[in-house]
Amino acid sequence: xxxxRLVGAVAVGALCLGVGTxxxxxxxxxxxxxxxxxxxxxxxxxxxxDVFADVRLNVLPLLTCRANxxxxxxxxxxxxxxxxxxxxxGTNAVSGGPWTVTAPGTSYNDSAAPLLGAGLxxxxxxxxxxxxxxxxxDWIAADAPGFxxxx
Numbered sequence: 001x002x003x004x005r006l007v008g009a010v011a012v013g014a015l016c017l018g019v020g021t022x023x024x025x026x027x028x029x030x031x032x033x034x035x036x037x038x039x040x041x042x043x044x045x046x047x048x049x050d051v052f053a054d055v056r057l058n059v060l061p062l063l064t065c066r067a068n069x070x071x072x073x074x075x076x077x078x079x080x081x082x083x084x085x086x087x088x089x090g091t092n093a094v095s096g097g098p099w100t101v102t103a104p105g106t107s108y109n110d111s112a113a114p115l116l117g118a119g120l121x122x123x124x125x126x127x128x129x130x131x132x133x134x135x136x137x138d139w140i141a142a143d144a145p146g147f148x149x150x151x
Contacts, residue, residue, distance in 0.1 A: 045129050045137040046076045048106070053125045053142035063115040067125055069142055070107045074129035076137070081130045084108040085139070089122045100130075 048071035058064045069084055082105070085097035101108050113123055126139040 044076070045079070045131055045135045046074050047129055047137035047140040048072055048074050048082060048127050049140075051125075051127050051140050051142040055123075057115075058112065061112060064112045065115055065123075067110045067113060067123070067142075068107065069110065069125045069127065071127050071140075071142075073104060073106055074137060076129060076131065078131040078133065079103050079129045080132045082106070082108075082127055083130060083136070084110070084125060084127050086110055086113055087124050087126060089124045095123060 051069065051071040054068045054070075056066050058066050067086075071082070073079065074082075080103050082101045082103065083098040084101060085099070086095045087093060088095050096110060096113065099108060099110075108127075110125065125142040127142065128139045129137040
């Protein structure tokens with residue numbers, strides 16, 4: 001009886017540790033292990049870094065501004081493109097884009113952001129990395145001198 005309890009306790013303990021072995025009665029056996037941390041990290045796409053937007057008022061077309069958005073490339077292997085979008089600051093509502101920049105490109109010119117369409121034209125530009133497999137990083141907001149008021 002003690003031997004049966006010991007074997008049962010060892011089997012339950014092994015399953016609780018995430019390692020289970022099933023003996024099928026043949027020479028082969030099935031083993032199952034799982035490591036969630038490795039699975040999640042193997043699909044992570046790191047975003048670009050040092051994202052910056054240089055914002056200027058356009059002379060023509062009237063009542064628009066332009067932004068030159070630049071960034072340092074993602075450190076993730078297999079990045080084939082970057083997506084850039086313009087959002088209304090404070091609401092995160094998309095005002096333009098996403099526009100695609102093929103890697104290794106690291107800049108985008110948003111040349112006609114409407115000045116009055118966002119309540120005095122307060123915008124934020126965001127960038128994310130995209131791999132050839134279609135995996136995407138998080139959006140990263142651009143730094144800019146002051147706040148992005150196109151006046």
